[in-house]
Amino acid sequence: MKKFGKIFGLIAALLVVLAIAAAVLAKFLITPERVRDAVLPLAQKALQREVQLGEIEVSLFSGINLKNLVIQERDGSEPFVAADQVVLRYQLWPLLFGQVVIDEVRLVAPKIRVARLADKSFNFSDLAGAGAQEEGKAEAPPADADKAATPINLLVSQVGIDNGELMFLDYGINAQAPYRYKLSELQVSARDISLEKSFPFSVKSRLNGSTLAIDGEASIKEQGGRAKVQVTNFDVTAFAPYFREQLPGKLGSLKVDLDLEAQAGAGSVASNGKILLRDIDLVLEAMQDAPIRDTRLGLEYRIRTDLAASRLDIETAKVDLNGIKADLAGKVENLKAKPLLDVTLAIPDLDLRSALAAVPKELVQGAAGLNPSGKLNARIHLAGTTDAPLKLLQEGQLTLDGVQVTAGGERPSLSGVFSLKGDSVASDNLQLKLGDNQANIGLKAGNLFGKPIVISSAVTSERFLIDPLLKGAAAPAVAGEEAKPAPAAKGAPASEIGPFDLPLKADGTVKIKQALYQGLSIDNFDMAYRLIDNVLTIDKMTGNVAGGTFSETATVDLRKKGLAYKTNLNVQGVKAEPVVAVFMPKASGTVFGTLNINGEFSGTGTLPDAIKRSLGGNGKLVLADGKLTGSNLVQGFSQFLNLEELRDLQFSQAKGSFTVENGRVKLSSDFSGKDLRMAPQGSVGLDGSLDVRLDARISPALTDKLDKKGKFTQFLKDQEGWGQVPVLVTGTAARPSFALDTSAIKGQVEQKVKQEVQKKLQEKVLDKLAPAEGEPGKEEPAKQLLRDTLKGILGN
Template sequence: MTNSRKFIAAITAAVIVGLVALVVLTKFLVTPERVKGLLLPRVEKALNRQVGIEQVDISLFSGIVLKNIEVKELKDATNFLQAEAITLRYRFWPLFRMRVEIDEISVDKPKIRLERWTDGTFNFSDLIPTADKKTATAQGETDLSAEESTTGNIQLLISQLAVRQGTVQLIDHQVAADPLSYKLDDFSLQVSQFSLQQDFPAQLSATLNGAPLSINGVVNLAKSSAEVKIVMPGLDVMPFAPYFGEQLPGRLDRAEIDLDLQLSGNREVLASEGQVRLHNVDLQLDAMPQAPLKGAKIDIDYDIDLDLKSQRLVVDHGRLSLNEVPLYVAGEIQQGAKKSLDLNLRINELNIAKVLKAFPAGLVKDFVPLEPAGLITARIHLAGTPERPRELVQDAEMRLDGVQALVGTLRPSLTGLVSINGDALLTENLVLVVGDNRLQLECEASSFTKLPIVAVANVRSDHVIIDQLLPRESSSSAGALTSSKSTGAASPSTPPEPLDLPLILSGTATIKQAFYRGLPIDGLQTRYRFQNNQLQIEDLVGQVAGGSFKNNSLIDLGRPGFAYRTQLSTLGVQADPLLRVFVPKAAGSVYGLMNLDLDLKGQGTDFEVVRNQLSGQGSLLLREGRVTGTNLLKELSNFLGLPELSVMGFDQASGRFAINKGRFDLTSSLVSQDLRFAPRGDVGLDGTLNLALDLRLSPDLTEKLDGSGRFAQLLVDADGWGQVPLRVKGSVARPKFALDTAFIKGALKGKAEKKLQETLEEKLFRKEVPADQEDSREKEKKLLEGVIKGLFGQ
């Protein structure tokens, strides 16, 4: 045999002898009796509970297998824990030093029963070391080490702990009258370097109510601290509703949750960050019964710190979104007896149209017809107590970018900055755009959080097209109006409800140049004030059509249907440009310089109501004027056979009128070289006429009037001016002229009286009378006048 073969044989023999010796040592050191005798007392002492082991199997390579283990509850014989098998693996080399060091434990199919009582304690609370137990625990570890050093028996040094296919039953007596029960299935736990005193890593996985749960982190049982990551998608929230149902401001009918969280903390502080995703949320809020959430999606991203002792929550950052509409939050919330908050809320370029789609239909139904759009960026600082919500806003900023809405047929757009500081509101670069109009708004409120709100708002613009600020009549409304006119029936309308606005608003409006239907208005400016639901417009002035105007108005919005009064005056305004704008059908018919004084009052917005309620008075002076082409003049010219009257020029026309129940009571006069015109009577707002015209014609026109000459003979004064008394009925569009027979009869009668008296006087008193007899002659004339009147029945 060669040397090499001898060496290999010796090595082989040594290995065989070693294995045999190892088996012998294992059988000698690790016996079921020694395991039970050493392990059970120590476990029972550590847990302070009764522990039972049905069978112990020992294998050199498999380790120690404990079968059918039971750990009882502290106060009764109910099982706190039971497992089919627990495997304890020991280290190989310490066996040669006559020591058994168990460093790995695996538990198969355990069943754990966790229970919380009504006082908040758990059935495992006694197993968690507290500050009072630390000294005793440390002393126990010292005694244990001493014992081990002298006996040299089995050491329990756990480096790995594994739990597989477990079940955890959770029973809670504290939340509801009937105990709540939950179960963790497929429970698995992997712990490295387990210790009751030091940090150790742990990994847990399970299925909670069908949702997979994963927890990974580091735990310290002595400090009651942990740092873990929790992931759980698709958990049905409703079985856990008893834990949070009372805190909800409404009723939750359905919700699922996804969790991805980082948690760290101990008995005093808790820190957490991560994401919470709620989907398929059906929530009925108490404050909004008309706007339930259906199938909503709520996302929460956060980073918070909670001081459990002081109940102070610090939100480092948070993002809350409803159907992907986000709100950002940061600040502090103080719970407990003295509740307070100090939060900063922020939204970034919020798309209003997107909000409308994201929020419940019942909540935004009033805004949908407005078709709002644009972007809003806002920051709000809230501080104070929740019991005084109106005082929570400390300062805020809201930037508007093209915020617009449909108002009737208009779509105004607002851009600028609105800021709040304490009790004051201020705007900066706020611009209102309507069509081609740009209005600069300067607003300031000095009492923003108190009622009534006191505010000042000034409006400035260089160029305004008023037509684009007024609602356009839609085709449907025009068709309805035409239909109502054709049938002769007015469409019923509901008068506006009175307003009760807790607002005191004042300010000015200054517009360099405005246009209304092409008519330029220069230097338009006014002051206004809104208080006690009354809008007062003071000194609305401007220059128009070569003249100027001034208006003062009062509109009472606190009365049903609204009530108003206006006082308007014009000076030297050209009549034709105004008529072209306000009465297009009369364009080109009246010319001259107009002075108007008007005082009107009324109520309502419907035409029928306005016509019945309108009253007032006024006066008109028209100088250097001309009237032409009107139906009134055409019919007058045809009636009298005087083509010259189709165009009526005059030096001055004046009149006074009173308005009552939709009719003008008119007294006026027109004087020119060839005419003296004095209409009297009433004109309706609907255009109906009932006038008496005392028309006087110059001698030239009198000669032309009626070839038969009957008017000229009967109604001509001493200066040769002919008098033609007329009545006008019908309407402005279709006037109907007729002679005023009553006036003519009276005039002829008076003329006959005068002619008879003159004849008799000439016959009776043609001789001259001495001066001393003149009084006697006068008495005779009066006596004759009385006789003549008696003959004519007067």
């Protein structure tokens, strides 16, 4: 133990001796004059600028303090760098060999002025080539240079800046009023600096109110390193002059927060972290009516770049736009020329209501009234070059889960899957729900990015209520009443729709086992349609209704303003009463019987006035076992004839033909019944106006009741005793007006008088002029002449 104690004592004594020796040598080797003589020429030669240095302090343990260091600008007008202190620390061991080795340099409270000049050069641009230029001019050192030189060597392994300030002035944009940016509270440190090994460094500062912190390692040999970067509350708008022209709009506000890591090596860069853009206030030129206000965009990512292969691998990228989230992964190749993408984009569980609230309200103001809800899930694979963005879509899937919108006071719901591949899409298990309604939809579409888009659909349903779909639509016009169009916007006259130029080619079918409209059941509804060159063709529309059937074909030309349409309608065996009750509710209970219609119609325009002017057509109508009752027409006719028995008009058959032109329906018909026979002729206007002549014939019993004294009807009876009452109907279907057709009565009376005169002449004269029995053809010439003359006068 005593032996070891002696050894430690010797070592301690040796250290004390060395410390004393180092202190003595430091005092001898490091003097303010030698430091000034070493530093100033070296700095001025390297910087080619005037360098000023204040007091110099030398301490064994605190090192060398250079106070009030000033490096002037090239023209000497103002300081380029000014530091309160420059601390140089030296190694103690080399002092024992007569050498001063400076291994740490630290600037205290430096103020650095960096300027970009009007010619786009910097106030330090000359420093990059100064050393090379002077190196060529340097003279060989004198032979006794080693003896005269100060034994101070710079072998810096640690550098630092304490509480520094960097002011950047940019005269390159505005030479008269330069832009100013201030980097304050600057703290920089790097230690163990080596050309062979990596060394740590850190940077902390404040920039225009934001904070910046960088911690990492650098490798000079590997030309790389790693760093962790944190930026808080960085105001991008302060740097707007540098990107304003490239921005397609006006940026009012944008703050950035960064928390990321990066690693760089020979030919590769990897990074991961979070980027948050917040307080975004942007008005895009293309969307000036929909400014982006108070928006947040977050990105959490992990990427790797292979510079040699010109490739970017996106391991993950999670985007969050005001709560709208999306995931991106894949790769981008050929970065230096024409980028080639191969990425997958996923949008998980997108809540439509939240998404609508997340985007600028002006951008979706049309959708706000629809009040969308439900969820979307999307997964899309994009591959190809960025110069053909529409061709990037390779495949994908869009899943709808209870997606709803408000339409016509109802909220239909759509669920199912859309599968995308290239430029085509197809649905799978797509279901539409509306209250108690449910329909299955099969949909295929192709050539999505070309013209025309080709669509094929098939809709099927077991039971479907039509009423909810038509809520809010105008009610059908009652016969005799003018249909009222939906009111136009205040101050704007109603205008025709169209023409349309839809880039579509479509076909499809609709099959509904039972459709219900206001209680009327339409069974086995079957429709097939196609749209080619903006002409819609309904090849078939059939179904069963009210005990009968209907079928229709039609074409609608969308290329014309107001559209142009043509239709063929066939109705067979349909009960009239339930159909009239639904489509003409005010006439409900007035028409009964079995209805057959066959007609063709055509026209242009969708507004009432246009329809009246252009609608044309013709057809035939048959009403079997019919009854007309309760309507103003029937009641008015009964009152006009004062026959209570005619308040219900019953017919075994009513048939006729019609022609539609110039806003009127021309009729030619024949009604046959037990008490009444009619042959209405004339026209009915599409506005309900009437101009119809009823050649009414009343049964003998009612004829006698019509004129009990027989003074009138004796001239208006046919051979079977039916009373002939020609009636003229004018006014409107809602308010008809009845009058006797005097011209027809006059003709009937004249005919009746002729018949009576002829009868009397026959009895009194002609029968007596007839040849004697058994002598046919033997009539005298005079008698024959008399008979022919009377026939010419009487018309028989």
